[in-house]
Amino acid sequence: DAGITQSPRHKVTETGTPVTLRCHQTENHRYMYWYRQDPGHGLRLIHYSYGVKDTDKGEVSDGYSVSRSKTEDFLLTLESATSSQTSVYFCAISSYQGATNEKLFFGSGTQLSVL
Amino acid sequence: QKEVEQNSGPLSVPEGAIASLNCTYSDRGSQSFFWYRQYSGKSPELIMFIYSNGDKEDGRFTAQLNKASQYVSLLIRDSQPSDSATYLCAVLRGGADGLTFGKGTHLIIQP
Numbered sequence: 001d002a003g004i005t006q007s008p009r010h011k012v013t014e015t016g017t018p019v020t021l022r023c024h025q026t027e028n029h030r031y032m033y034w035y036r037q038d039p040g041h042g043l044r045l046i047h048y049s050y051g052v053k054d055t056d057k058g059e060v061s062d063g064y065s066v067s068r069s070k071t072e073d074f075l076l077t078l079e080s081a082t083s084s085q086t087s088v089y090f091c092a093i094s095s096y097q098g099a100t101n102e103k104l105f106f107g108s109g110t111q112l113s114v115l
Numbered sequence: 116q117k118e119v120e121q122n123s124g125p126l127s128v129p130e131g132a133i134a135s136l137n138c139t140y141s142d143r144g145s146q147s148f149f150w151y152r153q154y155s156g157k158s159p160e161l162i163m164f165i166y167s168n169g170d171k172e173d174g175r176f177t178a179q180l181n182k183a184s185q186y187v188s189l190l191i192r193d194s195q196p197s198d199s200a201t202y203l204c205a206v207l208r209g210g211a212d213g214l215t216f217g218k219g220t221h222l223i224i225q226p
Contacts, residue, residue: 031211042218043159043203050211058213090158096211099146100166104205104214106158 003027004107006091012113019078021110023091025071031094032074033104034058034066036087043090049074081114088112118142121204121217130226134191138204138217141185147207148180148187149214152200159203163189194224 003026013019023032034046035058045058047066055066063085067075078085091107120139128134136150147166151159165171165178165187177190187206191198201221205214 033213035213035216040218043205043216045213045215048211048213056212092213094211099207099209102147102207102211102214103161103164104149105161109158 004091004093004105006089006107006110008110009108010111012115013081014115015082016080019081019112019114021076021089021091021112023074023076023107025074025093027093027095027105028071029093029095030071031096032068033092033094034064034074034076035090035092035106036060036085037090037109038087046076046089081112083114086112086114118215119204119206119217121202121220123218124221125223126220127223127225128194130194130196130224132194134194134198134222134224136189136191136202136204136220136222138187138189139185140187140204140206140215142206142208143182143185145185145206145208148178149205149207150176150178150187150189151203151205151216153203153219154200191222196224196226198222199224 005024033048035043049055049068089110092104150163153159163178165180171178175192179188201219203219204217
């Protein structure tokens with residue numbers, strides 16, 4: 001998966017608990033993304049990062065925060081998990097060198113269940 | 116209006132035939148267009164991208180783009196059972212702020 005590791009691969013947690021998902025890349029790419037995938041909704045962007053400590057919100061950012069202290073790591077935190085955040089979470093990376101040379105590569109995903 | 120529209124399927128195609136997958140998008144400023152393949156329980160895998168009007172071929176795959184009609188398609192020739200998957204259409208509006216995805220089309224190749 002293009003040098004992208006997501007952890008954990010599976011997690012079950014309870015409503016109201018904090019959860020942190022980790023994405024680690026070995027490609028030294030500048031851009032990193034968190035998506036969630038739900039039946040009937042497809043892939044939706046949560047947050048993205050365009051450099052160390054530089055992040056921005058995506059389409060469905062409410063209830064999520066992110067941090068990027070190193071180029072290789074991008075963390076997604078659910079401060080207080082809710083059942084609506086049960087989903088498959090994918091991290092993606094890109095070297096972005098222009099709109100005609102953009103390729104997004106995905107990690108293996110994290111299946112999160114909030115009970 | 117959904118930004119990227121795909122027919123969810125399932126689309127059933129006999130083995131050896133041509134599978135045709137379609138996608139429309141709403142933002143005329145979209146610059147690049149992508150097709151990802153996703154097997155059940157797996158992550159999306161990039162198979163084609165196109166940014167100029169016309170056709171782009173790669174092996175058994177052909178991507179077609181018509182910006183005037185805001186329409187992207189993917190043709191899979193000589194379809195194989197291993198092509199059975201969900202195909203995601205995605206667009207890049209510009210910049211590095213991520214791709215916008217359609218909900219995907221479930222393709223079934225019947226042996």
